[in-house]
Amino acid sequence: MSSQTSEPLGRVARRQQRNREALIRAASAVMSEKGVAAATMLEIAERADVGTGTVYNYFKSKDELAIAVLEELMHDLALRIEQAMQGFEDKAEVYAFGIRTVLETAISDQRWKQLLYRSEVIADALFRVMGPYAINDMQRATAAGRFQVDDPALVWRLTAHAIVGIGLAITTDAVPLASVEAIVVRLLCMTGIGADLAVELAQRPRPALPA
Structure with missing residues (x-):
């Protein structure tokens, strides 16, 4: 029965x-x-x-459906970043590639950039969905002596909100698109790596992102 x-x-x-x-x-x-x-x-x-x-x-609404779409996009992007960086031993480089890729996607993908005005909701989604990958990379980079991060969850939360906020500023022309590399350097500095090393990381050649 x-x-x-x-x-x-x-x-x-x-x-x-x-x-x-x-x-x-x-x-x-x-x-x-x-x-x-x-x-x-x-x-x-x-x-x-x-x-x-x-x-x-x-x-309940198109907005709620759009956020569900965005969460799927974030999860898929995290997997593609992970795939692109397979074989890269330097987790600081993996993390740098990840945050640049997330920022560039946020300001170029129609499904993402049109929701940036919902900053709090989108930043929370970014923190939750991509956090496990980013936090793991920070932890491993810290263990290797590349980063100095006592609270990786807090650093990722700050980074997620910064990416969404600066993404909105770029898409509304408040910040020039040419500032992306400088923004990535400043986000990397939150890991305690130092400005010079952050610049070097940001300027490294990047692998192609799998389709």
């Missing part, structure tokens, strides 16, 4: 998970093509092959 009761619930849960994933994929595609503002819930529902009302069973 117990197994008969739980099986339908399992199917329901799997269907709900498939619907949610389909909606996020569809929203990601539509928002990438048209931007967040121009995307409509109707178009997203049609792309996901679900009823328009179904969207609201999973997401």
Whole structure:
């Protein structure tokens, strides 16, 4: 009796998970093509092959769906950064590549840059989703004597908020795009590495990011 009761619930849960994933994929595609503002819930529902009302069973608003899309983008970006830096022994270099890549993505990807005005929400998402990767790199760089970080979670939280804030400033032309390298150097300085070493890290050749 117990197994008969739980099986339908399992199917329901799997269907709900498939619907949610389909909606996020569809929203990601539509928002990438048209931007967040121009995307409509109707178009997203049609792309996901679900009823328009179904969207609201999973997401209260387009804004909430856009944030879910962004969290998926962040997770995928973290994995791509990890893949690109395989074989690099210097975790300080891995971390430097990571923060530059995150900043450049934040100011260039339509799905991301149009949400930068939601600074607190987006910075929190960045802290949560990419934090495990960034914090691990900081810890390993500190253990190797490259960084001097007593509280990597705090440093990453400060960095996440800085990336989102400066990303918004760049996309609104308050800060020139040409400042990206100088910004990366200042973010690296939060690890205690020192300005000269931060400049050297920021200027190293970077591997291609996997598609």
